[in-house]
Amino acid sequence: MGKSLPVSPLAPDAFPDLPEIGGVRFATAEAGVRYSGRTDVMLASLAPGTSVAGVFTRSATRSAAVLDCQAKIGGDPAQGAAILVNSGNANAFTGRRGTAAVEAVTNATAKRLGIPSDRVFTASTGVIGEPLPHDRVTACLDDLATRLAPGGIADAAHAIMTTDTFPKGSTETVTIDGQPVRIAGIAKGSGMIAPDMATMLVYIFTDAAMEQPVLQDMLSVLNRTTFNCITVDSDTSTSDTLLMAATGASGIRISGTNVGFMEALRRVMLDLAHQVVRDGEGATKFIEVSVTGAASDAEAHVHAKSIANSPLVKTAIAGEDPNWGRVVMAVGKSGARADRDRLSIWFGDLEVAHEGEVSPDHDEDKAAAYMKNEEIVIHVDLGLGGGTARVWTCDLTHGYIEINADYRS
Amino acid sequence: MGKSLPVSPLAPDAFPDLPEIGGVRFATAEAGVRYSGRTDVMLASLAPGTSVAGVFTRSATRSAAVLDCQAKIGGDPAQGAAILVNSGNANAFTGRRGTAAVEAVTNATAKRLGIPSDRVFTASTGVIGEPLPHDRVTACLDDLATRLAPGGIADAAHAIMTTDTFPKGSTETVTIDGQPVRIAGIAKGSGMIAPDMATMLVYIFTDAAMEQPVLQDMLSVLNRTTFNCITVDSDTSTSDTLLMAATGASGIRISGTNVGFMEALRRVMLDLAHQVVRDGEGATKFIEVSVTGAASDAEAHVHAKSIANSPLVKTAIAGEDPNWGRVVMAVGKSGARADRDRLSIWFGDLEVAHEGEVSPDHDEDKAAAYMKNEEIVIHVDLGLGGGTARVWTCDLTHGYIEINADYRS
Numbered sequence: 001m002g003k004s005l006p007v008s009p010l011a012p013d014a015f016p017d018l019p020e021i022g023g024v025r026f027a028t029a030e031a032g033v034r035y036s037g038r039t040d041v042m043l044a045s046l047a048p049g050t051s052v053a054g055v056f057t058r059s060a061t062r063s064a065a066v067l068d069c070q071a072k073i074g075g076d077p078a079q080g081a082a083i084l085v086n087s088g089n090a091n092a093f094t095g096r097r098g099t100a101a102v103e104a105v106t107n108a109t110a111k112r113l114g115i116p117s118d119r120v121f122t123a124s125t126g127v128i129g130e131p132l133p134h135d136r137v138t139a140c141l142d143d144l145a146t147r148l149a150p151g152g153i154a155d156a157a158h159a160i161m162t163t164d165t166f167p168k169g170s171t172e173t174v175t176i177d178g179q180p181v182r183i184a185g186i187a188k189g190s191g192m193i194a195p196d197m198a199t200m201l202v203y204i205f206t207d208a209a210m211e212q213p214v215l216q217d218m219l220s221v222l223n224r225t226t227f228n229c230i231t232v233d234s235d236t237s238t239s240d241t242l243l244m245a246a247t248g249a250s251g252i253r254i255s256g257t258n259v260g261f262m263e264a265l266r267r268v269m270l271d272l273a274h275q276v277v278r279d280g281e282g283a284t285k286f287i288e289v290s291v292t293g294a295a296s297d298a299e300a301h302v303h304a305k306s307i308a309n310s311p312l313v314k315t316a317i318a319g320e321d322p323n324w325g326r327v328v329m330a331v332g333k334s335g336a337r338a339d340r341d342r343l344s345i346w347f348g349d350l351e352v353a354h355e356g357e358v359s360p361d362h363d364e365d366k367a368a369a370y371m372k373n374e375e376i377v378i379h380v381d382l383g384l385g386g387g388t389a390r391v392w393t394c395d396l397t398h399g400y401i402e403i404n405a406d407y408r409s
Numbered sequence: 410m411g412k413s414l415p416v417s418p419l420a421p422d423a424f425p426d427l428p429e430i431g432g433v434r435f436a437t438a439e440a441g442v443r444y445s446g447r448t449d450v451m452l453a454s455l456a457p458g459t460s461v462a463g464v465f466t467r468s469a470t471r472s473a474a475v476l477d478c479q480a481k482i483g484g485d486p487a488q489g490a491a492i493l494v495n496s497g498n499a500n501a502f503t504g505r506r507g508t509a510a511v512e513a514v515t516n517a518t519a520k521r522l523g524i525p526s527d528r529v530f531t532a533s534t535g536v537i538g539e540p541l542p543h544d545r546v547t548a549c550l551d552d553l554a555t556r557l558a559p560g561g562i563a564d565a566a567h568a569i570m571t572t573d574t575f576p577k578g579s580t581e582t583v584t585i586d587g588q589p590v591r592i593a594g595i596a597k598g599s600g601m602i603a604p605d606m607a608t609m610l611v612y613i614f615t616d617a618a619m620e621q622p623v624l625q626d627m628l629s630v631l632n633r634t635t636f637n638c639i640t641v642d643s644d645t646s647t648s649d650t651l652l653m654a655a656t657g658a659s660g661i662r663i664s665g666t667n668v669g670f671m672e673a674l675r676r677v678m679l680d681l682a683h684q685v686v687r688d689g690e691g692a693t694k695f696i697e698v699s700v701t702g703a704a705s706d707a708e709a710h711v712h713a714k715s716i717a718n719s720p721l722v723k724t725a726i727a728g729e730d731p732n733w734g735r736v737v738m739a740v741g742k743s744g745a746r747a748d749r750d751r752l753s754i755w756f757g758d759l760e761v762a763h764e765g766e767v768s769p770d771h772d773e774d775k776a777a778a779y780m781k782n783e784e785i786v787i788h789v790d791l792g793l794g795g796g797t798a799r800v801w802t803c804d805l806t807h808g809y810i811e812i813n814a815d816y817r818s
Contacts (some may be wrong), residue, residue: 061741061749093737093749095766128734129767233720238741311642311720311805312813319814325537328502332470332647340470340502357504358538396720398810404721405728405806 005403010278010286010374010394011166018153018171018184021205022249023047026152028159029140033133034088034126039159041137043144044083044203045113050247051077052121053216055223057240063092064102065122066239072118074212081119083203083243084109084137085160087188091124091132092238101134108138112145123201123241125188126162153205157186160201163403164190164279170271172264181208181250181261185268189276190232200276202227202242204268209248214256218265219244226269229301229391232280233400234309277392282399285317287392290379294387299336304391306334307378314396317376322367324352327378342383347371355383414812419687419695419783419803420575427562427580427593430614431658432456435561437568438549442542443497443535448568450546452553453612454522455490459656461530462625464632466649472501473511474531475648481527483621490528492612492652493518493546494569496597500533500541501647510543517547521554532610532650534597535571562614566595569610572812573599573688579680581673590617590659590670594677598685599641609685611636611651613677618657623665627674628653635678638710638800641689642809643718686801691808694726696801699788703796708745713800715743716787723805726785731776733761736787751792756780764792 024046028039046052054073056066075081084105091098102122110117124132157167168187173180189200210218219242227242246254254261278286289308294300307313310330316323324345331338341356348370351359370376433455437448455461463482465475484490493514500507511531519526533541566576577596582589598609619627628651636651655663663670687695698717703709716722719739725732733754740747750765757779760768779785 057741059738059741060743060747061737061752090734093734093752093762093766095750095764097766128737129762131767234718238738309643311809315810315813318810321814325499325502328470328537329468329647332466332468334469336469338469341504343470343502353502353538355504357502357506358540396810397814398807400720401724401727401805401807401810404724405730 005163005165007165008279008283010283012275015154015157015167016169016171018169019173019182020150021182021184021247022207023050023247024205024245025148025150026156027144027147027149028152028155029144031086031136031140033086033136039155040087041140041144042085042156042159043148044156045148046081046245047247047249048080049077050081050245051210051212051215052081052243052245053212053219055220055242057238059238061093061238063090063124063239064094064098065091065124066241068102068106069121069241072121075118077212079119080115081121081245082109082113082115083121085123085201086137087160087162088126089124089130089132090126090128090239092128094129094131097131101132104134105137108141112141121243123239125160125201125239128238153184153186160188162188162190163281164188166279168272168275168279170268172268174260174264176252176260179250179252181252181254182206183265183268185272187272187276190279190281200240202272204244206246207248207250208246208252208254208261210246210254214254215244215246217256218262222262222266222269226266226273230273230277231305231308231391231393232277274392277394280394281403282397283394284397285395286375287317287394288377289391289393290377291382292379292388293382293384295337295385296387297389300387300389302336303331303334303338303380303382304389306330307380308391308393311396314393317371318395318397320368320371322347322352322364322371327380328353331380337384338382339384344381344383346379348377414572414574416574417688417692419692421684424563424566424576425578425580427578428582428591429559430591430593430656431616432459432656433614433654434557434559435565436553436556436558437561437564438553440495440545440549442495442545448564449496450549450553451494451565451568452557453492453565454557455654456656456658457489458486459490459654460486460619460621460624461490461652461654462621462628464629464651466647468647470502470647472499472533472648473503473507474500474533475650477511477515478530478650481530484527486621488528489524490530490654491518491522491524492530494532494610495546496569496571497535498533498539498541499535499537499648501537503538503540506540510541513543514546517550521550530652532648534569534610534648537647562593562595569597571597571599572690573597575688577681577684577688579677581677583669583673585661585669588659588661590661590663591615592674592677594681596681596685599688599690609649611681613653615655616657616659617655617661617663617670619655619663623663624653624655626665627671631671631675631678635675635682639682639686640714640717640800640802641686683801686803689803690812691806692803693806694804695784696726696803697786698800698802699786700791701788701797702791702793704746704794705796706798709796709798711745712740712743712747712789712791713798715739716789717800717802720805723802726780727804727806729777729780731756731761731773731780736789737762740789746793747791748793753790753792755788757786
């Protein structure tokens with residue numbers, strides 16, 4: 001699974017060179033939860049003094065691990081912390097056995113690392129509804145704890161993959177008071193990706209020192225315009241988790257008003273979010289949907305999501321067809337305000353529709369040539385007000401059908 | 410287009426034998442709007458005394474013809490009426506030229522038939538954003554008017570097809586006061602089909618006598634549980650139109666409380682709605698999603714739609730995979746209330762999940778065998794209240810991608 005899929009044509013050239021973050025150590029193992037011949041468990045150990053913040057799926061059927069993490073966010077940084085993730089089994093919709101599995105894993109991890117169990121954050125990703133063989137995970141703990149090392153983040157990015165075709169990482173370094181402050185993050189995600197949630201599994205680490213409420217606020221705010229603005233297939237996972245840990249190892253304290261750090265963190269989050277879209281199941285095109293002139297930012301977001309989730313828009317782009325009529329359709333059905341006769345549409349720099357009808361400048365050949373690009377920008381101006389939004393998605397291809405019509409069997 | 414696609418494997422064995430409806434005459438022609446070698450215009454002439462009611466798309470970018478029809482519904486039955494439909498071009502998002510085209514067609518039709526132009530209802534279906542060559546339609550009017558005949562409804566069903574792979578018709582006869590009252594309807598639709606609208610082009614005729622407000626109320630109420638409960642791809646058309654004409658030729662007057670007639674009409678509407686799903690682009694499975702135990706009927710409908718529109722649920726069914734975890738996911742993301750630990754799921758009669766985890770009776774082999782059926786029933790009980798809903802859809806296959814990645818080019 002995953003491993004047998006060809007790497008997405010939209011993948012970056014290489015996994016980035018992620019720096020070590022003081023206070024964070026990683027280890028991975030082959031627990032054999034579901035996959036064989038590959039790592040499927042990652043452990044991250046966080047030094048005492050590390051603040052941890054998180055954003056999670058809003059699904060009403062969220063997994064036991066997500067519920068457990070949500071209850072623990074905001075605990076005492078002095079105790080240190082740990083993140084333990086398995087791939088291959090989501091431990092979702094597994095009832096009391098699911099809750100017991102999370103308890104077993106967090107208790108065993110806490111005991112082995114000598115930290116309280118309410119400082120152990122777990123996640124599980126993979127098939128839904130099958131009991132997690134948690135003993136296979138806990139059986140690896142001695143080995144994992146022995147091999148914890150600062151340089152293992154790339155291996156960690158591999159261990160959490162499911163249908164992903166490439167590991168996802170991003171980094172930024174900001175200089176504050178003459179000192180480098182580092183941010184490094186990893187993510188996994190390829191299908192069951194939709195806006196309005198924390199999306200997938202994302203782990204971001206920094207050696208900045210941050211109070212937990214400052215970290216939580218910054219993460220939540222930036223999440224709205226990054227991970228909450230991507231969609232692969234409009235389907236929201238039961239397990240989406242975004243966790244960020246600030247170890248303080250750099251000795252530099254970051255407040256909520258540090259624009260330089262916040263912008264760097266935003267770039268890391270957006271880069272990881274885009275990488276998830278670039279690994280969208282079956283994707284051959286990376287699409288930015290930009291909406292301006294809406295009655296409000298919220299309504300712009302509704303229009304942008306409606307376009308980005310439309311199977312007809314996504315298949316037209318897969319077919320390299322500049323079918324802007326389907327964009328009109330998606331705006332019309334969104335439920336947010338639109339006036340047909342003020343609506344204009346661009347593919348890249350080419351205006352294809354102008355105030356409710358085909359643009360006088362429209363050139364079908366130029367538009368068709370533009371659609372051959374690997375990155376497509378659709379811009380819609382509603383002509384109503386100042387509301388704007390940007391959303392990123394991929395096309396809908398035979399690859400998506402192939403991957404999902406035979407995921408579990 | 411359309412003609413070259415293989416007939417859906419879910420198509421009925423044959424087009425039904427539709428009765429003539431007193432007061433209704435049909436004619437079709439090859440106007441060459443976009444297609445060649447097939448009919449693409451249909452004219453229905455309605456005798457004086459005919460009430461006409463309609464339900465239309467709620468799209469904010471609805472077509473000029475839809476806006477025109479909405480303004481005319483409820484006019485004077487004494488004048489008679491006409492319905493004129495072309496396929497191949499939707500005349501949607503065509504600005505002032507679109508409005509002018511509707512005026513040209515309705516005026517020419519009115520003049521030729523000797524009725525007021527506010528009694529001519531038009532619709533256009535096909536590609537969006539290209540100006541309608543309305544002169545090609547009006548050039549056929551003399552020929553159409555000369556050939557109007559009571560028996561032409563099957564030909565009419567053919568003329569309005571676009572990506573449809575079979576024509577859709579349905580009929581019922583009710584005996585009232587010892588007299589037969591007939592209902593006959595035709596529909597077209599295959600892609601860009603989503604709930605919360607009148608859906609596609611649907612024309613229903615009866616020789617009952619009905620006051621227009623009675624007819625309108627009955628149509629609107631029945632639409633909620635028929636056409637508004639189907640979805641192919643969650644994409645809502647700019648042109649959806651459901652029109653019903655009651656000529657009164659039977660001499661039998663129907664009130665709003667005639668349960669026998671209303672039930673017969675409901676069966677015709679549901680039959681036509683199911684035929685649209687059975688011709689869903691690329692469909693190989695007909696799927697009923699039944700939700701019970703929701704907090705309200707409205708929330709049951711939200712859950713049912715979320716399941717029926719989920720690409721992951723639809724691809725799982727295409728792959729004959731009893732992947733009920735994806736049903737859990739779709740319930741969780743819907744936004745309506747759900748309690749994971751009260752949720753139970755059945756595929757047909759097989760309980761696969763029971764109160765938040767895999768059912769003790771679950772047998773993977775039996776479930777896999779059930780998924781090989783052409784008709785699949787997914788039943789979700791939320792265990793919260795008395796709300797219920799039923800929605801119908803089809804699976805998502807390579808056929809959908811093939812049809813839509815190359816519709817216009």
